[in-house]
Amino acid sequence: TVAVALAGDQLNFNNSLTARVCKLAANTIPTVIGFSTATDLGRLQMQTATRSRIALSRGGGSSGGALLMTGGGGAWIDPVGPGNSPWLINAAHRATATVCVKTTTLPVGVPIRLSFNLKQLSTGTAGLFANVNFRVLVNGTVIGQPNYQPSALSPGSGAYQPLSFNITNFRNGSNNILVELQSSVNRDYTNGQGDVNLIDDLAVEVGVVVGLGAESAFAQGVGVFPNPSTGVFHVSLDHAGTRTYALRVTDLTGRVVRTQQVRAAGHADAALDLSALARGTYVLHVTDSDGNRVVRKLALE
Structure with a gap:
């Protein structure tokens, strides 16, 4: 079997019958999304399931707003142990927010950086880190940690952590870069209770990544x-x-x-x-x- 990449396909490794393309007009370099208004959500392609939700948050310690990715409760299998990856089970609790960035105006070799702030919260019994899971994909490849989980489990605890990635090599001759923020969360987050991934100040721009x-x-x-x-x-x-x-x-x-x-x-x-x-x-x-x-x-x- 020979796989043929379709024109405009952002995932070079998928089959010859499926093309993953950008939603409408792509964002241009630099792309900065502050998640303060409904217009910001319009710059994303969002996919939720029966027990997941994506919305704007006015709380969570952000200034002006953040992207909220949460769950819906029920029918949750703890993703602990061999074979129980949060990205293989609990499909009803998964959500994806995708941003497509056009890079045709940049010369080859110009460094491109993806950065954002991530805050993860889980309320309930101490040790239930697996209730909140998060990962980042660029053009279909996982970057950074294979799974981010919270380090603090009481309501309102935790702080935004700055994350920064060098995504220069993901152009691969393509005109666009596809960034996917994926969430797998147990319970819904309302009034400071529940499980949530909060993302703020997302930027795709020219620049190098420091330690x-x-x-x-x-x-x-x-x-x-x-x-x-x-x-x-x-x-x-x-x-x-x-x-x-x-x-x-x-x-x-x-x-x-x-x-x-x-x-x-x-x-x-x-x-x-x-x-x-x-x-x-x-x-x-x-x-x-x-x-x-x-x-x-x-x-x-």
């Missing part, structure tokens, strides 16, 4: 207050040594609306005045002279 440990430490030293703000945001930068920071603000289409440079030794506070912009959600990209990077959502009221 996750360094990135996490860098992220902890970047704060924004007040947020929401009526115009002026204060960006707190708290890192050892002398560094130059590039602050870049984009709207949700990826258009750059403000840039600013800050040089600081140790701690510094930078005032970011967005009062001339229309009210809405914006994305702040902070990069230092060592290549560390973090993304923060800004709510302008």
Whole structure:
């Protein structure tokens, strides 16, 4: 049997009768999705089953909103032990959110980075980590950990963890990159109770990936207050040594609306005045002279 890739097929390894293509018009580089409005959901292709749900969340510790991927309760088999992968059982509890990004405008070899913040919550008996499962696929290939599970199990616990991946090699001569966020969750999440994957500040853009440990430490030293703000945001930068920071603000289409440079030794506070912009959600990209990077959502009221 010879497999022939169909025109526009994003999954190079599937059969010659099935083509996986992008939904409508693809997002372009850079793609930044803050999950603040229904328009953000319209940029995704979403697939749910009888016991799963995808929605926007206004809580969960996010600023302005997050993508909520949760379950529906009942008929759940604990995915523990050999042969019980969460991606082979509990099909009724699985959900997938897909974003397609067009890369035709980029020269070959330009580094492409996927990043987002992930928060996982499970309430109930301690140790039930397997109630919440999450993984990432790019053009049909699992990247990062084969399965992400929560590390804290009480209501409202846990924190957003920044995840970043080098997806440059997934172009494979293709015009598009297909990113799939997959969730397998036991119970529905309502009013702070249940099981959930929360995804915030998803970005597909040109850039390199720094070490996750360094990135996490860098992220902890970047704060924004007040947020929401009526115009002026204060960006707190708290890192050892002398560094130059590039602050870049984009709207949700990826258009750059403000840039600013800050040089600081140790701690510094930078005032970011967005009062001339229309009210809405914006994305702040902070990069230092060592290549560390973090993304923060800004709510302008």
